[in-house]
Each structure stands twice: as structure tokens, then as C-alpha cells.
């Protein structure tokens with residue numbers, strides 16, 4: 334370490350520190366100093382133990398910055414007349430005129446992404462409804478503008494959320510094909526369990542991915558009814574169309590209600606086809622089994638999936654809308670829920686699921702990190718204190734929400 338290190342508490346927005354420390358870093362013993370050059374981490378070394386001077390106790394835990402895998406940015410903060418009683422109830426209330434307010438969509442989405450940035454995320458993926466009749470206006474346009482406005486501080490991916498039978502409508506699919514081809518959306522998605530011809534919707538979605546080269550992120554089996562299982566069919570489609578490594582399955586609630594053998598065999602197929610599973614503990618827990626005695630909790634079996642080799646990511650999903658009444662958008666809150674409700678006790682697994690597979694910081698990687706004012710991961714997850722977010726070695730946000 335050549336330069337004196339900057340204490341995290343002295344960092345402010347716009348700073349490009351050459352070295353930060355002392356900090357705690359997962360998997361590294363004792364206080365560390367992180368050296369940064371040209372946007373990359375060049376070294377992580379023990380804080381120098383100078384003769385006669387004791388090493389100050391680190392105030393911050395340095396983690397890989399978060400990659401939020403699943404949001405609905407155009408719906409965020411619209412509020413709701415009451416908490417949802419089921420997923421179908423949330424969809425029905427959300428389809429009413431007050432469930433989606435087009436005029437303020439850009440402003441609300443910016444607020445959502447900025448909140449996540451302050452909370453430590455440098456990447457985020459949002460599902461944006463496209464053409465169903467019950468929604469106002471082409472939302473992709475304003476979401477595309479927000480994506481562009483924020484590109485210096487956050488990498489945003491937009492998923493064409495093709496719902497309400499748009500995937501089996503010829504005119505709509507040709508519009509989707511055009512929009513995906515010109516990059517208006519970076520991924521194709523939908524919720525085929527709620528379409529009238531679910532299998533045809535899946536085939537159409539996979540076909541669009543093949544023809545346009547985009548990736549897929551599909552809400553799948555967000556239900557607890559085994560008769561509605563679609564995952565096996567979707568896996569057949571991924572396999573036959575050779576989309577290995579290009580598909581994410583979001584929610585997968587039904588995996589929590591199938592027999593263990595069947596769940597494991599689906600998990601092994603997912604691992605073999607490079608599927609990523611995005612779990613959303615908060616909405617999964619809210620939207621299912623309302624007023625059911627001994628409720629199943631609808632959370633995909635995170636540890637089983639990881640044991641079988643599946644990549645699991647944890648997402649915030651809905652924020653203060655008809656699907657979820659809570660206004661927080663915090664990756665650490667989602668990690669807390671996964672630890673409590675999904676017994677995700679392993680630190681490396683948990684951090685990986687919040688940071689797109691990065692379990693700690695390593696030299697040679699991009700300096701995308703979040704410094705959380707906490708001593709331990711459990712403290713960070715439960716207290717959720719203020720943070721400093723860095724992208725490419727630059728402080729892009731600091732403070733707390």
C-alpha cells in the first residue's frame with residue numbers, strides 16, 4: 334500500500350479514493366485496506382500495524398455492491414387501498430385506473446432506483462409492462478429515459494413484461510420483436526401462469542429470445558397449485574431451443590409446495606441448463622395463503638436450490654403498490670427476510686445472492702462496492718444502517734434512506 338488510506342466516514346459523493354480503510358471484508362481476517370486504481374480493486378491487504386500505534390477498529394463492512402434482480406419500477410409508490418389478499422387480488426386491484434398512474438411513472442421509477450443506489454445497489458433489473466389494454470400509455474419510453482439518465486451511476490436492465498396474453502397475440506409479438514431488436518428492452522419476460530394459453534406463451538417468449546438474442550426473465554409458477562406447474566415445460570423449451578445460460582426464473586413459489594424428490598429433480602435440471610432463480614421473499618410471503626390455517630410460505634427452497642447447483646438471487650420486487658404495501662427498497666432487508674424465512678445462514682451464499690454471485694471483494698475486480706456501517710453481516714441485515722456506494726471506484730451515493 335503506497336497511499337495513506339481514507340477512512341470510510343470521510344468519503345463523500347464524487348470521491349475517487351486510492352485506498353479505503355480500515356474496513357472489515359467478508360472472508361478476510363482483521364481490519365483491511367482496499368486499494369483502488371482506475372476503477373478496479375488492485376489490492377486488499379491487512380491495515381498496516383505501525384509500531385506503537387494500535388489499529389483503529391473498522392466502522393464499516395465492505396461488501397460487493399448489490400445487483401437488484403427484480404423490480405417493478407413503473408408501479409413503485411402508487412400505493413394501494415388495502416393490503417393484497419392474494420396474487421390474483423393484487424393483479425385485479427392493480428389493473429384499476431388508480432393502480433397505475435402514467436404521469437408520475439418516471440419520477441417514481443427514479444425515486445426507486447435512487448433509493449436502491451443509496452442502499453448499495455449499482456445494478457438493477459426492472460420488469461416493465463408493455464401493451465396490455467388495461468394500462469395507460471407506452472411505459473417503456475419513460476423507463477428507457479430513466480435508464481439513460483441514470484447510466485453513470487447505475488446499470489439498469491429493462492424486461493419487457495409481456496402479460497395478459499400479449500405473447501400469443503400476433504400483432505403484439507411482432508411489436509415485441511421490433512422493440513427487443515432495437516434494444517428498447519434488454520430482456521423478454523411475462524407471467525405465463527396467468528395467460529389463457531400458458532404453454533404457448535412460454536414458447537412464444539423463448540422464440541422471441543432466440544430470434545432477437547435477448548435473455549429471458551420469466552415470472553414462473555408464482556402459485557402454490559401443483560396443477561399449474563409450468564417449470565418442467567419451460568425447461569424443455571430452454572433445452573430444445575438451446576437457451577442454456579440465458580434464462581432466469583423469477584418467484585418459483587410452487588417449488589415450496591412440491592414433494593422434495595420432484596423439487597430436487599427440477600433443481601438439477603435448472604442447474605444443468607444454467608438457469609438463475611430470482612426469489613422475492615417479501616412479496617412471496619405477503620401474497621400467498623392469506624387467512625389459511627398453517628400457511629405454506631411460498632418461498633422457493635433457497636438452500637436446496639443452491640445445494641443442487643442453481644444460481645439464486647434475491648430481489649425486492651414490488652414497492653408500495655397493490656402487490657406489496659411496504660415502501661422500503663433495500664437489498665439488505667431482502668437478505669434479512671431470506672435469512673429468517675429461508676434459513677439462508679451461510680454468509681457467502683447470502684452475499685452472493687445479493688450481489689450476482691460475488692461473495693466478497695477480490696483484487697482484479699471492478700471497484701463496485703458498498704460500505705455498510707456495521708460490524709457483522711447480521712448487524713447489517715437487521716439494523717440496515719447508512720451506506721456508501723461506489724461504482725468503478727467512484728463514490729456514487731452515501732447516506733441512508
Ligand SMILES: [Zn+2]
Pocket residue numbers: 403404405460552583650651
Ligand atoms: Zn415480479
